[in-house]
Amino acid sequence: MSETTAPTTSGTAAGVAPPRSAVVLGLLGLTVLVLPLLGLTVRTPWGRFGALVTDPVVLQALRLSVVSSLAALAVSVVLGVPLALVFARYDFPGKPFVRALAVLPMVLPPVVGGVGLLAAFGRRGLVGRPLAEATGITLPFTPVAVVIAATFVAMPFLIVTVESGLRMVDRRLEDAAATLGADRWTILRRVVLPALWPSLAAGMALCWARALGEFGATITFAGNMPGRTQTMPLAVYLELERNPEAAYLISFILLAVSVAVLVALRDRFLHTT
Amino acid sequence: MSASAPAPSTSTSTAVGLRAEVALRLGTLDLAVAFDAAPGEVVAILGPNGAGKTTLLRALAGLLPIERGQVSLGTQLLESPAHGVRVSPQQRSVGVVFQHHLLFPNLTAIENVAFGLRSRGVGRQEARTRARAWLERVELDDHANARPGALSGGQAQRVALARALAPDPALLLLDEPLAALDVDTRRSVRQQLRRHLDAFAGPVLLITHEPLEAITLADRLVILEGGRIVQDDPPDVVARRPRSTWAARLVGLNHYRGRADGHTLTLATGATLTVADPAAQPGEVLVAIHPRAVALHARPPDGSPRNTWQGTVDALDIHADQVRVHLDGPIPIVAQITGAALADLDIAEGSPLWVAVKATEIDHWPA
Numbered sequence: 058m059s060e061t062t063a064p065t066t067s068g069t070a071a072g073v074a075p076p077r078s079a080v081v082l083g084l085l086g087l088t089v090l091v092l093p094l095l096g097l098t099v100r101t102p103w104g105r106f107g108a109l110v111t112d113p114v115v116l117q118a119l120r121l122s123v124v125s126s127l128a129a130l131a132v133s134v135v136l137g138v139p140l141a142l143v144f145a146r147y148d149f150p151g152k153p154f155v156r157a158l159a160v161l162p163m164v165l166p167p168v169v170g171g172v173g174l175l176a177a178f179g180r181r182g183l184v185g186r187p188l189a190e191a192t193g194i195t196l197p198f199t200p201v202a203v204v205i206a207a208t209f210v211a212m213p214f215l216i217v218t219v220e221s222g223l224r225m226v227d228r229r230l231e232d233a234a235a236t237l238g239a240d241r242w243t244i245l246r247r248v249v250l251p252a253l254w255p256s257l258a259a260g261m262a263l264c265w266a267r268a269l270g271e272f273g274a275t276i277t278f279a280g281n282m283p284g285r286t287q288t289m290p291l292a293v294y295l296e297l298e299r300n301p302e303a304a305y306l307i308s309f310i311l312l313a314v315s316v317a318v319l320v321a322l323r324d325r326f327l328h329t330t
Numbered sequence: 331m332s333a334s335a336p337a338p339s340t341s342t343s344t345a346v347g348l349r350a351e352v353a354l355r356l357g358t359l360d361l362a363v364a365f366d367a368a369p370g371e372v373v374a375i376l377g378p379n380g381a382g383k384t385t386l387l388r389a390l391a392g393l394l395p396i397e398r399g400q401v402s403l404g405t406q407l408l409e410s411p412a413h414g415v416r417v418s419p420q421q422r423s424v425g426v427v428f429q430h431h432l433l434f435p436n437l438t439a440i441e442n443v444a445f446g447l448r449s450r451g452v453g454r455q456e457a458r459t460r461a462r463a464w465l466e467r468v469e470l471d472d473h474a475n476a477r478p479g480a481l482s483g484g485q486a487q488r489v490a491l492a493r494a495l496a497p498d499p500a501l502l503l504l505d506e507p508l509a510a511l512d513v514d515t516r517r518s519v520r521q522q523l524r525r526h527l528d529a530f531a532g533p534v535l536l537i538t539h540e541p542l543e544a545i546t547l548a549d550r551l552v553i554l555e556g557g558r559i560v561q562d563d564p565p566d567v568v569a570r571r572p573r574s575t576w577a578a579r580l581v582g583l584n585h586y587r588g589r590a591d592g593h594t595l596t597l598a599t600g601a602t603l604t605v606a607d608p609a610a611q612p613g614e615v616l617v618a619i620h621p622r623a624v625a626l627h628a629r630p631p632d633g634s635p636r637n638t639w640q641g642t643v644d645a646l647d648i649h650a651d652q653v654r655v656h657l658d659g660p661i662p663i664v665a666q667i668t669g670a671a672l673a674d675l676d677i678a679e680g681s682p683l684w685v686a687v688k689a690t691e692i693d694h695w696p697a
Binding site for chain 2: 227229230232233234235236237238239240243247248251252
């Protein structure tokens with residue numbers, strides 16, 4: 058038997074195995090990623106689950122988070138899907154630049170986003186001042202601000218996912234529909250959207266998960282008022298000092314939601330070729 | 331179709347012809363063609379890849395604007411850039427069958443067939459009834475509720491045909507409708523397609539690169555090469571007297587261009603052939619020789635053939651009991667011989683051979 062062949066125990070996917078040092082470093086990397094999740098699971102006060110989950114602070118944060126993240130998702134769908142359509146189906150001068158602006162919040166530090174939102178919608182902001190003068194309405198530090206902040210950071214995830222989905226829809230199907238007399242709206246409704254549905258669902262899941270976890274822009278633009286603007290991530294931050302058990306519990310809930318989203322999107326992200 | 335409910339929409343009782351004059355550029359393609367198609371006539375558009383066949387179809391369907399020319403169906407002007415007229419694809423009474431059926435994957439077979447009727451304002455119930463009748467005509471009524479993914483390639487293409495015909499279009503366009511099918515399916519779908527094309531009252535344009543498909547389905551062949559029509563003739567004329575090398579290869583003929591003067595043809599290569607019937611007047615001619623009329627000999631032949639020369643075997647194509655021998659030489663030519671003759675000649679690629687063609691077997695006509 059030759060010694061030159063690689064051991065065939067659990068095997069490599071294909072071809073030559075990477076060096077052992079890479080495996081060691083890789084495992085170390087995995088540890089960094091997994092240990093916090095393990096710690097969170099271990100530290101979660103399972104015994105007091107019932108008492109903590111009905112704690113008014115937790116309950117309020119939970120309710121506000123669910124409502125505001127769903128509202129942000131709704132706004133993102135209503136505005137983001139049309140924007141994705143424009144990006145996927147129209148060419149106009151400066152499109153790469155405009156597109157970059159639209160997805161910038163994905164890489165922007167959220168706190169910068171919050172400052173930007175204040176500059177735009179704050180009491181003395183670009184839009185905020187005329188709005189306040191005309192109607193007396195001020196947006197910052199209200200539940201509406203929570204929704205705006207979440208939309209700002211989360212909508213780009215929906216846009217990029219839907220846009221790439223639109224690019225994969227077979228344009229020839231739209232041609233076929235046109236020769237059958239379907240107007241643009243019918244083509245969108247009966248041909249494009251059904252074909253787009255998997256991408257739209259994935260985009261919505263990503264968008265909602267991002268909105269639910271939003272912290273930086275929210276605390277900057279909406280503040281941290283229990284029952285009014287304090288979402289779950291903000292509650293975790295605050296309760297970690299006062300009531301760590303509640304913080305762990307909320308954190309675990311958010312972790313569970315994230316895992317659920319990832320499982321729902323497994324076809325998109327967990328498949329390797 | 332149930333005789334009770336009369337169709338509220340259009341009727342094919344007044345079928346009209348197509349007049350098309352289409353000029354447009356798309357990438358490297360420069361398309362400029364003009365042709366007519368009479369009601370009930372099936373015109374096959376044949377040509378090599380990139381000749382502009384699909385572009386022409388898309389232009390006629392209204393999916394691609396033309397730059398110059400005019401497209402009309404009967405008295406209705408569909409498109410004329412000079413007059414600022416352009417009827418949208420939605421408003422044209424044109425049915426299209428695409429190469430890859432392009433059924434809507436989220437809709438069932440019957441919903442696909444009903445799609446065009448619904449888009450054109452037919453009520454839900456009425457559209458369903460008529461769609462079912464069309465599925466019966468293509469013998470797929472038992473698959474009415476199947477989605478395209480559950481249909482075979484042949485079934486899907488038949489549903490696509492029903493979908494295109496259901497709104498009762500004035501013009502039917504088919505883009506390589508059988509190309510995506512396997513050989514056996516192709517035969518059965520072709521037979522069914524033939525019946526439906528015969529029953530269709532309006533003009534039909536069939537895009538294909540399959541000569542058999544064109545000859546069995548079409549009344550007329552339009553050969554398109556490099557965006558231009560090089561021949562527009564009935565199938566038997568194209569089969570006997572192709573006007574281009576591509577078309578000649580399509581029908582399996584040796585094809586040359588040359589000059590005729592009396593009994594002598596001088597080909598572009600300088601080689602000469604002697605023909606039995608003299609040219610009426612000197613001039614450019616096209617020449618066709620059937621491969622079966624080409625005799626091959628191991629030694630210089632004696633006897634009557636006037637045209638003999640020496641060539642070398644370039645390639646051998648074997649189809650069942652027939653062998654096509656491709657020869658290089660002063661006149662490159664393909665000979666068709668039997669397997670037995672091949673064995674007698676004892677040849678392989680590179681073998682020298684004598685070629686003989688009787689003067690009476692050479693057809694020529696003015697270019």
